[in-house]
Every structure is written in structure tokens, then in C-alpha cells.
Amino acid sequence: MIKVGVLGAGTWGTALTIQLAKNGHEVTLWSAVAKEIDALSSDRKTIPNLPGAEMPEEVKLTTDLDEAVREKDLLVFAVASPFVRSVAAKLKDKIREGQIIVNVGKGIEEATLMTLTEVIGDELPQARVAVLSGPSHAEEVSRNIPTAIVVGSEDQKDAAFIQKAFMNDFFRIYTSNDVIGIELGGSLKNVIALAAGCVDGLGYGDNTKAALMTRGIAEICRLGVKMGGQPETFLGLSGVGDLIVTCTSTHSRNHNAGYLIGQGMTTKEAMDEVKQVVEGVFCAKAAKKLAEKYGVEMPIVDEVNKVLFEDKPAKESLVALFTRDAVSEYKK
Ligand SMILES: NC(=O)c1ccc[n+]([C@@H]2O[C@H](COP(=O)([O-])OP(=O)(O)OC[C@H]3O[C@@H](n4cnc5c(N)ncnc54)[C@H](O)[C@@H]3O)[C@@H](O)[C@H]2O)c1
Structure with missing residues (x-):
């Protein structure tokens, strides 16, 4: 069991939270958007845009960024791409040296032409940033539809750590060094x-x-x-x-x-x-x-x-x- 903070409670952050909780990890799900957390808190059996999925009771839901990132073994960045830099910037003083972060978002920052992993690394140079990506609709992952994706990291130990955290009988994770x-x-x-x-x-x-x-x-x-x-x-x-x-x-x-x-x-x-x-x-x-x-x-x-x-x-x-x-x- 590891402690995981998931940042971003859209459909992807939510689907990954469900898988991580199913794997026995202690998960805290955070959103900047209070109404997302309110909706999940008020009814864990009906998740907006994820029909048939349920939010496990043991998952902590919060709008408090400190609570989401404090003493976590792994942080998952599931924030819509235009907001990745602003969320990362808020974490500057909250992230310890060597913190493992995995970006699960997709996009390129127009102003800098950086990928999202590069954006996170730019704001949080003390962190070790990996990427998790592939053919994976949240609507299917949240219902255990068999899915395979890939985690990329320059450090293969980090890639294996993230692979182990997410992988289960329905969710197959490959590793790569090609971030x-x-x-x-x-x-x-x-x-x-x-x-x-x-x-x-x-x-x-x-x-x-x-x-x-x-x-x-x-x-x-x-x-x-x-x-x-x-x-x-x-x-x-x-x-x-x-x-x-x-x-x-x-x-x-x-x-x-x-x-x-x-x-x-x-x-x-x-x-x-x-x-x-x-x-x-x-x-x-x-x-x-x-x-x-x-x-x-x-x-x-x-x-x-x-x-x-x-x-x-x-x-x-x-x-x-x-x-x-x-x-x-x-x-x-
Ligand atoms: N939805 C999928 O099936 C899926 C699958 C794989 C990857 N992705 C990628 O994962 C990322 C998140 O996807 P999603 O579908 O959950 O996206 P989304 O558009 O629902 O947004 C994700 C989250 O971004 C955060 N956000 C929105 N506005 C914000 C703001 N002003 N400030 C701070 N945070 C804000 C919120 O927490 C929101 O829930 C995207 O980059 C997407 O490409 C999505």
C-alpha cells in the first residue's frame, strides 16, 4: 500500500482514483473546482460523466491542496492542460526533493512549447516527473474495461514503481524510457x-x-x-x-x-x-x-x-x- 494524491477530479483523475483505491492504496483526490468535490462527496454511487462507476468510501475527497500532497509516495497530475502550470506553481513550497509525480494529462503549452511533464518539471525542479499515457477512455477504465497504457520515465525504477501502483487484472501498464x-x-x-x-x-x-x-x-x-x-x-x-x-x-x-x-x-x-x-x-x-x-x-x-x-x-x-x-x- 502506498499513499497517493490525485490532483484533478475530472473524469480521468476520478477513473484513476478508482483503480488506485481498488489496488489497496490510500488515495486523496483533490480538485480546484469545489463543485466537482461536492458532487462526488454527496453521492459516491453516481459519478458525473462516468455512468456505472462508484467512488470507493475510503477515498478522501478534498479541495485542500496541502492535504492532497502532504506525505504522499506518489502524486498524479490529472489537471486539464491549460491549468497544469498554475496548479504546479501553487505546489512550489509543498513538494519535497525527489517526490515522484506522474503526469496523466495530454497537451503542449502554447507559449513555451513545453510538454506537460516539462511544465511540471519547470515549476517543480525538485520533483522526479514521469508520464502515463495511452488509449484509455475514463468511461471505460472506471468500469474495469480491460485497458493497456504505458508509463515513461528517465528512471526505470520510478517507471516500475508507477507501473506497480496502477497495474491490476484489467489495467495493464507497460514501461518505457521515452518520455x-x-x-x-x-x-x-x-x-x-x-x-x-x-x-x-x-x-x-x-x-x-x-x-x-x-x-x-x-x-x-x-x-x-x-x-x-x-x-x-x-x-x-x-x-x-x-x-x-x-x-x-x-x-x-x-x-x-x-x-x-x-x-x-x-x-x-x-x-x-x-x-x-x-x-x-x-x-x-x-x-x-x-x-x-x-x-x-x-x-x-x-x-x-x-x-x-x-x-x-x-x-x-x-x-x-x-x-x-x-x-x-x-x-x-
Ligand atoms: N478523460 C479521459 O478519458 C482521459 C484519458 C486519458 C488522459 N486524459 C487527459 O487527462 C487530463 C484530464 O482529463 P479530464 O477528462 O479529467 O479533464 P477535464 O477537462 O475534466 O479537467 C480535469 C481537471 O482539471 C481541473 N481544472 C479545471 N479547471 C481548472 C482551473 N481553472 N484551475 C485548476 N484546475 C482546473 C479540474 O480538477 C478538472 O476536473 C487531460 O489532459 C486529458 O487529455 C483524459
């Missing part, structure tokens, strides 16, 4: 999921979506390798695995927002309709800047940006992608 590759796969697939949603919203077929997903992972891999990621990571759970789940599932808010945009809504209208943080919209700008910075061609990312921020009709973007110069599939 940057895992983070880029998990973040950038949200941009491709917006495009896949647009394709569905436009009424195109499976062929079109398969083309977009395959060329999408090719773009992610090109950039990721330039940034130091390992090519096989992009064929793994946090690469192809997460891309498949995000582009094909109705649980994906990025796919759903793309679908609405494909049907004619503006970016703002689609984001309002989805009612959750659509992280791919934030990540799209960052991905474009990273492509420019590293000199990598990312045509799908470019077109997604035009659709999201320049009101280019999604159909015109698809035509632009399909009528690019004829090239070979792999550049040697």
Missing part, C-alpha cells in the same frame, strides 16, 4: 482527432478517415523523432494506439468537436457544445509552431489550424490535402 515520445504521441493525436471528426462530420467514409489517421501518425512521428522521441513509440500504445481510440470513439471530445465543425459549426460553437476542454484546439497552435521550429512538414496540422482559426471550410481543407503534389509514401 518525450509518449507525451508527443498523446498530445498531437488530439489534433488529428479533430481532423478525423471533421471527415465524419462532412459525411466522408472509412477510407478517408484511415488515410487521415495514417498520414497523421506519419506527421507525428516525423516531428517526434526530430524532437528526440524513439520511432517505435509512435507505433506503440501512446502513438498508434491512442490515435485509433481518439479518432474512432464517441467518447472523444476532440473527435466530437471536429465532427461539429465538419457539420458547419465555428470552433467556438463546437467547443461550447462539447462543454469540456477541447485540448486539441490548444494543441493545434503549438503543433504548428513546433513544426516550424523543427522544420518538419505537417500538412494535416496546417490545415487543422486554418479550419480552427481562419474559418477555412473543412471541405476545402480536405481538398487541399488530397490535391498536394504527388509524392512517395516514405521520404528516404
Whole structure:
């Protein structure tokens, strides 16, 4: 048994809390959003947006950040990406040297182009920060639907520690040392999921979506390798695995927002309709800047940006992608 503090009580923080508690750990779940904690405290048998899941009685629920992080063996960062830095900054004086933190969020900070693990490390240099990512809808993990994901850390002892904390008969965790590759796969697939949603919203077929997903992972891999990621990571759970789940599932808010945009809504209208943080919209700008910075061609990312921020009709973007110069599939 270890003591775990989970920061962020959205669907993902909540689903992971349920698994950690099931594994026998002492878990404290924190949120900055009081109404999330109130809702969980008032009825542990009905969790918002997680039908069929229950919050175990022994889990402590709190809005007190001190209580959430004090004397914990492991901290889990499950905060929506735009708020990761501000939450980490509040922890500056509360985190001890060598504290193990695992980021489970997905995103790239637009202003700095840092991954979320880098953002946490930037604010909390005394901590040892890992990442846990892969194809994992909270709606399924919270109901024990078999799921496999990967933990990445530069220190394989930390990776094994986190693997052991989360792993059970339904939740399989692999380890890796490719932190940057895992983070880029998990973040950038949200941009491709917006495009896949647009394709569905436009009424195109499976062929079109398969083309977009395959060329999408090719773009992610090109950039990721330039940034130091390992090519096989992009064929793994946090690469192809997460891309498949995000582009094909109705649980994906990025796919759903793309679908609405494909049907004619503006970016703002689609984001309002989805009612959750659509992280791919934030990540799209960052991905474009990273492509420019590293000199990598990312045509799908470019077109997604035009659709999201320049009101280019999604159909015109698809035509632009399909009528690019004829090239070979792999550049040697
Ligand atoms: N939902 C999933 O199935 C899933 C699966 C894997 C990874 N993720 C990733 O995990 C992260 C969290 O996902 P989620 O679905 O729980 O997200 P979410 O959008 O529900 O937000 C998570 C939490 O962020 C915190 N937050 C929101 N506004 C805040 C503010 N102003 N200040 C401080 N904290 C604030 C809240 O605690 C909120 O519950 C995301 O990066 C997401 O990409 C989600």
C-alpha cells in the first residue's frame, strides 16, 4: 500500500482514483473546482460523466491542496492542460526533493512549447516527473474495461514503481524510457482527432478517415523523432494506439468537436457544445509552431489550424490535402 494524491477530479483523475483505491492504496483526490468535490462527496454511487462507476468510501475527497500532497509516495497530475502550470506553481513550497509525480494529462503549452511533464518539471525542479499515457477512455477504465497504457520515465525504477501502483487484472501498464515520445504521441493525436471528426462530420467514409489517421501518425512521428522521441513509440500504445481510440470513439471530445465543425459549426460553437476542454484546439497552435521550429512538414496540422482559426471550410481543407503534389509514401 502506498499513499497517493490525485490532483484533478475530472473524469480521468476520478477513473484513476478508482483503480488506485481498488489496488489497496490510500488515495486523496483533490480538485480546484469545489463543485466537482461536492458532487462526488454527496453521492459516491453516481459519478458525473462516468455512468456505472462508484467512488470507493475510503477515498478522501478534498479541495485542500496541502492535504492532497502532504506525505504522499506518489502524486498524479490529472489537471486539464491549460491549468497544469498554475496548479504546479501553487505546489512550489509543498513538494519535497525527489517526490515522484506522474503526469496523466495530454497537451503542449502554447507559449513555451513545453510538454506537460516539462511544465511540471519547470515549476517543480525538485520533483522526479514521469508520464502515463495511452488509449484509455475514463468511461471505460472506471468500469474495469480491460485497458493497456504505458508509463515513461528517465528512471526505470520510478517507471516500475508507477507501473506497480496502477497495474491490476484489467489495467495493464507497460514501461518505457521515452518520455518525450509518449507525451508527443498523446498530445498531437488530439489534433488529428479533430481532423478525423471533421471527415465524419462532412459525411466522408472509412477510407478517408484511415488515410487521415495514417498520414497523421506519419506527421507525428516525423516531428517526434526530430524532437528526440524513439520511432517505435509512435507505433506503440501512446502513438498508434491512442490515435485509433481518439479518432474512432464517441467518447472523444476532440473527435466530437471536429465532427461539429465538419457539420458547419465555428470552433467556438463546437467547443461550447462539447462543454469540456477541447485540448486539441490548444494543441493545434503549438503543433504548428513546433513544426516550424523543427522544420518538419505537417500538412494535416496546417490545415487543422486554418479550419480552427481562419474559418477555412473543412471541405476545402480536405481538398487541399488530397490535391498536394504527388509524392512517395516514405521520404528516404
Ligand atoms: N478523460 C479521459 O478519458 C482521459 C484519458 C486519458 C488522459 N486524459 C487527459 O487527462 C487530463 C484530464 O482529463 P479530464 O477528462 O479529467 O479533464 P477535464 O477537462 O475534466 O479537467 C480535469 C481537471 O482539471 C481541473 N481544472 C479545471 N479547471 C481548472 C482551473 N481553472 N484551475 C485548476 N484546475 C482546473 C479540474 O480538477 C478538472 O476536473 C487531460 O489532459 C486529458 O487529455 C483524459
